[in-house]
Amino acid sequence: MELSGGVGMMDRRAFLRVAGLAGAGSVLASCSSPGPVVPGAPGTTSSLPPPVTTTTTGPPPPPNWDSLRARISGTVLLPGDAEFDKARLAFNPLTDARKPAALVRCKSKEDVQVCVGVAAESKIPIAARGGGHSYAGYSTPEGGVQVDLSELKQIQVRPDGTVRIGAGARLADVYTELAKAGRCLPAGSCPTVGIAGLTLGGGIGVLARKFGLTCDRLDAATVVAADGGVLEASGAKETDLFWALRGGGGGNFGIVTEFLFSTFPAPNLAVFTLRFPAGSVANVLGAWQQWIASAPPELWSSFVVAGAARAPACHISGCYVGAVGDLTGLLAQLNVRPSSRVVQEKDYLQGMRFFAGGGQRESFVASSRMLPGPADPAKIAQLMTGRPGVDLLIDSLGGAVADIGPSDTAFPHRKAFASAQIYGKTDAAGAARATTQVAEIRDAMSEFTGVTGYVNYIDPAMPDWANAYYGANLPRLQQVAKAVDPGKVFGFAQAVPR
Structure with a gap:
């Protein structure tokens, strides 16, 4: 494999030696693990060679955190340090119980290299955290090194x-x-x-x-x-x-x-939100799916169903790359009447902020499916009945997404009609119930989605998750993973199988 820059031209042992992490007899992640101890023969005769005495390596040494501190420009936080308990937290409070052995705020790629060396040498988990939005909390590796990239924000x-x-x-x-x-x-x-x-x-x-x-x-x-x-x-x-x-x-x-x-x-944008009363989901979803299927690529739209004990309500939001007048003409082709309507012209930054929400920490459980075509509106309405607190967000795809082939990049869902996110807001006390409801909707939707899912809505309970996320691209992804990480340094519960 071609290595470019940094310590990429060094071999593995040389890198660890420079980092101060390897000593004589170190077990390297890129090498095979030591085999089992071979016992000596129970007895010998003059016609047999003497038994071979074997030496075992033993478990890898624990990380030397003081050595790590001395070799990076960033900050190492350990359990008991003043900032540790707050700094380790990710976006979803339901993952707060996960605790790394150390959090390292890296200031350079060289800091990241040293962290990888520590994890590989000590054979402990390692994960990078950017925004901390991993739905399953995988960016907080239990008992491992959490590589905090927040300082690398240029x-x-x-x-x-x-x-x-x-x-x-x-x-x-x-x-x-x-x-x-x-x-x-x-x-x-x-x-x-x-x-x-x-x-x-x-x-x-x-x-x-x-x-x-x-x-x-x-x-x-x-x-x-x-x-x-x-x-x-x-x-x-x-x-x-x-x-x-x-x-x-x-x-x-x-x-x-x-x-x-x-x-x-940066384009000028027109944004909109249309709200509809309880009990209208089936009728509105049917109209929306027909409308968005024939819309120009400049128009993106999302259909959101708010689960309810009896009659779910829904709303449609969207963004048009172009003028408000053109959007108004397209909205007139949607053959349902909203109870309220907002249409606004925005510049690029304003448009992004229109969809931004608060961005504050929020407890939730979630899953996903990818729709190959329009869903059955009546079944969707039925699925969301009796589900208060659970939302179904159907985001339109097509257009430029479908212009690229399913195997041209690792993202396999190029020909999907839409993505569907099943999102249950909850607290810790209600998490079990919300998890069950999300799973029931996800599994019921497989009737018209098949085994599919979006890896950025990663779900630790997703059935057949590797095929759901990667489809026909899975074998090639496995080959890449084996080539770049044969020792499974970057392993986690839903890592691409090696």
């Missing part, structure tokens, strides 16, 4: 229209800096979501039908690999890894420290 818009973005940057800051330069990048809506996790899982957003997924705009990525080397992945080098980084899911192939994206001139 955003540099270049004269050629590309933008370099550190892996710790969050969408609110990305949108703000791009807008200052008159540029845009299709991405998600929650302002505290990190650019890294969003991109690596694909990147569905409100501009996707016009400009594609976030990963479609990725030109290159800087990756710290499992052996401590630095890889520059692009369409010209490390091409298999570059393919996998575009939709193969965060945490699988290394730790990305920087992204290079191509951008577009």
Whole structure:
């Protein structure tokens, strides 16, 4: 494998020696694990050689956190340190019980390299945290090293229209800096979501039908690999890894420290919200699906059903790349009458903020399905009846998303009609009930979605999750994972199987 920059040209042992992490007889993650002890023969005769005495290596040494502190420019926080309990928390409070052995705030890719060396040498879990929005809390590795990338948040818009973005940057800051330069990048809506996790899982957003997924705009990525080397992945080098980084899911192939994206001139937008009364879901969903299927790619829309004890309500929101007058004409073709309507003209930054929400910590359980075509409106209405507190969010796809082949990037759902997120707001006391309800909706939807799911809505209880997330792209993803991380340094419960 081609290694570019940093310690990428060193072999594994040389890297660990420079980092001060390897000694004589160290067990390296890239090597095979020691085999079982071979017992000596129970007896010998003059015709047999003497028994072979074997020496066992024993378990890897625990991490030397003081040594780690001395070798990085960032900060190491351990349990008992004043900031640790707050700093380790992710977006979803339901994951608060997960505790890493250490949290490291990295200030450079070299800091990340040292962290990877520590985890590989000590054989403890390691995970990067950008925005901390992993639905299952996988960015907080229990008993492992949490690599906090929040200091790697630089955003540099270049004269050629590309933008370099550190892996710790969050969408609110990305949108703000791009807008200052008159540029845009299709991405998600929650302002505290990190650019890294969003991109690596694909990147569905409100501009996707016009400009594609976030990963479609990725030109290159800087990756710290499992052996401590630095890889520059692009369409010209490390091409298999570059393919996998575009939709193969965060945490699988290394730790990305920087992204290079191509951008577009920032457009003017028109946004809208239409609300409908309880009991109207089946009628409105039927009309919406017919409407969005024939809409131009400039129009993106989301259909949201709010579960209720008796009669669910719904609303439609959306974004149009163009003028309000053109949007108004399209809305007139939607053959249902809302109880309230908001249509507004926005510039790019205002439009992104319109969909942003609060971005504050929120307890929830969630899952997903990908719709190959329109769903049965009556069945959706029935599924959401008796489900107060659970929302179903159906986001339209098509347009530029479908212009790329399903195997051209790791994101396999190119021909999907829409993504469906099943989202249950809850507290700890209600988590078990919400989990059951979300699972019931997810499993019932498989009747018309098949085994599908979106890895950025990662669900620890998703049946047949690897095929659901990656489909026909799974075998190639497994090959890439084996090539770049044979020792499973970046393993977690739903890592791409090696």
